[in-house]
Amino acid sequence: MQLVTASAPVTAGPCADVDLDRATIPLLADLMADGTLTSVELTHAYLRRIADVDRLVRAVLAVDPTALKQAADSDHRRTRGQSRGPLDGVPVLLKDNIDTAGLATTAGSRALCVPPRHDAELVRRLRAAGAVVLGKTNMSEWGNFRSPWTPSGWSAVGGQTRNPHVLGHSPCGSSSGSAAAVAASLAQVAIGTETNGSIVSPAGHTGVVGFKPTLGRVSGAGVVPISLEQDTAGPMARNVEDVAVLMSVLAGVDHPLTPGALRGARVGVWRKAGFSAVVDRVLESAVEILRGCGATTVDVELRYQEEIHAAERAALVTEFKHDVEEYLRTRPGVPRTVRELIEFNENDPVELSRFGQERFFDAEKAPPIGDAAYLDQRRTATTLARRSIDEVLAAHHLDVIMAPTNGPAWPTADNGDPDGLSTASPAAVAGCPTITVPAGFAGPLPIGVSFLGGHGADATVLRFAADFERAAPARRAPAYLRTLP
Structure with a gap:
């Protein structure tokens, strides 16, 4: 299989006549349904693609060692006439702030390297739909929230993700790895998260489609937060059709893309x-x-x-302290408070090597979530x-x-x-x-x-x-x- 026509090195895979760069989920589902393609072949092709190309892009933090078994299970379901839908057997990458049982979920921080015990709700939905969890993607550490001087796409866990169009330029953040991986055809689709621009901005900078849904449409349970008042996960893909398919699984609502929306609009x-x-x-x-x-x-x-920006900036500090500490209590073996995160970073040889933790200090001193000034800031924003x-x-x-x-x-x-x-x-x-x-x-x-x-x-x-x-x-x-x- 010719994976992608590009100047990056490409290795042929085991299945024929599928261009990963142009393939859509409905096309892949049809090929798997008629026996032209198997999920094992597709997953193997993406794993080889990661091995060949990710040394340039540095978007993938970890590959799930069970990926090929997940694909084989999908193929077995299909032979029995028990396919779970168009996403069954399709490889998906997850931003590394989304809890994935058995895989480290770090938000880019070495403080969170002990893997979570349970999948996030959105991961459970993906697995129930038969998706192959291919691995985890790098991100701007703590969603670009540890310091105002954070370079997009850098984390202490994964180093610097690169923009696959021009490697010396930023992929933007914080869903940097998810965007760059989709652009480089390292998976069919990926999941990113956004507080303010972290899906759409890296998607725009790397030339892919990124969708930030209405707050609450996708469950945030099991996702490392900045602010539950704004955070949402969302799909990233090389085409809108794949985004719609992925949203139907994440949100449980189909979004048919009937043409003609622009006429008369x-x-x-x-x-x-x-x-x-x-x-x-x-x-x-x-x-x-x-x-x-x-x-x-x-x-x-x-x-x-300007008024929105000023009120939001102040509100996020309080929300981060409250929401991240609530989340940390669900993760055995990791720091429990912002103070403990600060102390971990101060004693780690890598964490403070590129930038500081000014916003962590601000969050440590932030007023409680019931503070009247905070409530006014959030209401205003x-x-x-x-x-x-x-x-x-x-x-x-x-x-x-x-x-x-x-x-x-x-x-x-x-x-x-x-x-x-x-x-x-x-x-x-x-x-x-x-x-x-x-x-x-x-x-x-x-x-x-x-x-x-x-x-x-x-x-x-x-x-x-x-x-x-x-x-x-x-x-x-x-x-x-x-x-x-």
């Missing part, structure tokens, strides 16, 4: 103009595509952004974020809002990330759905556009993203360039 365009000329050009091209598909576009601005979306949707009678997801990925540096283009905050803080889809390039570096909607509008944003992808399939396989030309 009204789309707000939040341009964020002036950040980058190439981003402006990509967005204008996306606008023309929407119009060509029969949509009406209206330029809009989302209000209250969430209310204004929802208003920023709802008011624009209502004022212009819009179906969705489109915005650029990201600018070109920056060179990876030791002293944290530069200020970059971000449009993730309104949906993240409001708990609303948003999805990024590849839309163009700045040289070899991908640029995405996002569709966001009101609370609960998951099916709507998925349909719009699918229609846009059909009209303008912009994604391409990474070239694994060492540096920019």
Whole structure:
């Protein structure tokens, strides 16, 4: 099997005529149903792909030693006519802040290297659907929350994940490994998590699809938290169709991608103009595509952004202390408090080698979750974020809002990330759905556009993203360039 046409070294696998880069879950399900492909062959192909390519990308922290057995079990079910659905036998990678029994779940920290005893609820759902848990992906340590100087994609456990399009540039974070692994075809799909941009931003920077669902649609039980007021897991894939299939398993609700969402629709365009000329050009091209598909576009601005950011930043510190300590009590053999995490880091030879733990110190001193000032901060952040979306949707009678997801990925540096283009905050803080889809390039570096909607509008944003992808399939396989030309 020719795995991927790319400049990275590729090794042929045992099954024929399947291009991993272009394959979709429905295609793979059909091939397995008619006997052309087995899950063992598919899983073996992805394991070989990891062995060949991940030395360049460094996205995969650990491979599940039971992966081939899981695949064999899937094949056995299928021969008995007991397939569990389209995800049965499909290899999935999980961000390493998602509890996976028998595999270390570290959030990138050496303090959490004792494996959890139980699967997270979302992992139980994946296993029940027959998915092959292929392994765990690297991430920005503690979801980029230990310090403001955290370089995206670096953790003490996994080192620095690289952007497969240009290896010297950032994959962004914090679901860096999940995004880079999907871009490099190291699994069919992956699961990321987001507090504010950590699914859509790395997906945009690595040229894949990333979906952050409405808060609460996917269970957060067994996921290392930053804030239960904003955290959610979500799917990352090379196409919208696979994202929809994965969401049907994670949330228990089907999202059929019937075409025609754009015809007659009204789309707000939040341009964020002036950040980058190439981003402006990509967005204008996306606008023309929407119009060509029969949509009406209206330029809009989302209000209250500075107020949202200030209130959210203060609230997250209190929420992190409370929520992470609640989580740590479920994990035998690991530190129990933020104070114990701080002390672990101070005594570890690797943890503080790249950046500090300023936000941990802030969290240690944070007020309790019932504090009146904190409650006002959270209420302000969430209310204004929802208003920023709802008011624009209502004022212009819009179906969705489109915005650029990201600018070109920056060179990876030791002293944290530069200020970059971000449009993730309104949906993240409001708990609303948003999805990024590849839309163009700045040289070899991908640029995405996002569709966001009101609370609960998951099916709507998925349909719009699918229609846009059909009209303008912009994604391409990474070239694994060492540096920019």
